[in-house]
Amino acid sequence: MKRIGLLGGSFNPAHGGHRAISLFAMAALGLDEVWWLVSPGNPLKPATGMAPLVARVQSARAQARRAPIRPTAIEQDLGTRYTVDTVRALVGRYPKHRFVWLMGADNLAQFERWRDWRGIARTLPIAVIARPGYDAGALAGPAMGWLRRFVRRARHADRWTEWSFPALVLLRFRPDPRSATAVRTAAPLWHDVHAGRQVRDAVTHRMIVSRHHV
DSSP, X not given: OEEEEEEEEOOTTOOHHHHHHHHHHHHHHTOSEEEEEEOSSXXXXXXXXXXXXXXXXXXXXXXXXXXXXXXXXHHHHHTOOSHXXXXXXXXXXXXXXXXXXXXXXXXXXXXXXXXXXXXXHHHSOEEEEOOTTTHHHHHHSHHHHHHGGGEEOGGGGGGGGGOOSSOEEEEOXXXXXXXXXXXXXXXXXXXXXXXXXXXXXXXXXXXXXOOXXX
16 A cells, blocks of 8 residues: 655646655655646646646656656546545546545635535645745635644644544645746747657656647
8 A cells, every 4th residue: 555645736847845745745654656747738727828838847846856656648648637536536447546635725715615625625635835925815715714623633644544434634834935927927939948748657658749839
């Protein structure tokens, strides 16, 4: 049985903050690996300004180098767009793995906007990692109003495979101000370096194809 954390996002581009959070979660939760689910298209984000999928996976591979982190576009392979469908498909496809969903406090603050977010919480445990400027909003948000009764103690975070669902653990992490927005502002054509390249998926081992270019 592998203990795997799932970190979803656009990774437009991936940056050191993604890596730092993932390594922290690995230590806190006793994970074997973290899979970065590079979304073919995030329903909550505009397509304008979104780099091609291959470029985003390439940036993730660069950030994940020499770490037990697997960047993957498996949602394209599964044919899923929404997280609830993705996690249910992964649980079905990999019955010998145990998955925990990783998210920053910024995502918890808007979790009620996700399709069937209660269904996500009923499918696998959720670990929320503190993020500067978002913690208060996350704890006061509508989703947390429902999830609060299912919060587990952080000092028992490494026992998450024993929990029944829903289950939520709040993890404290040193502030990390890095963001993809800042990277794009500093280097708006960051993805050009990846143009024309091919990349193999670290989970499915299939070649990834960008079906939509912006």
